[in-house]
Amino acid sequence: MEQELLDYDVSKMKNFCFNGEFMARVVKVIDGDTIKVLFKCFDQFVLNKIRFARINTPEKDSKNNVEKENAYKATEFLDSLLKDKIITFKTDKQDSFGRMLAEVYLNDKNINDLMLNEKYAVKYVKHKVSKKM
Structure with missing residues (x-):
């Protein structure tokens, strides 16, 4: 076993x-x-990080003040909705930072879609959703 681990490409x-x-x-x-x-x-x-699949929100470290303000609004909205709650998530891949890409559900409601519908997020096409999800 040890040699297999050492030899594996x-x-x-x-x-x-x-x-x-x-x-x-x-x-x-x-x-x-x-x-x-x-x-x-x-x-x-x-313990792991989840990156919501299919959506993107503004960055909190943006130099653009409007974008930064919108980033904090999106974070606060999500925090009020999900912090310490029990969720369900579906995942089958990671992003380049090692975070799980997932569809997130609270009481059977798709939170990815909610973030889009409430205008806290925009569609992000780089994350292609698996047909299994």
């Missing part, structure tokens, strides 16, 4: 990614399209 590997539907507790709202969650997988509690 890691350039052929993809990063590990959770795949499926999970129940989680939102422990932190990072910004309008990213949250940190606690969930159980393989009988272990896991």
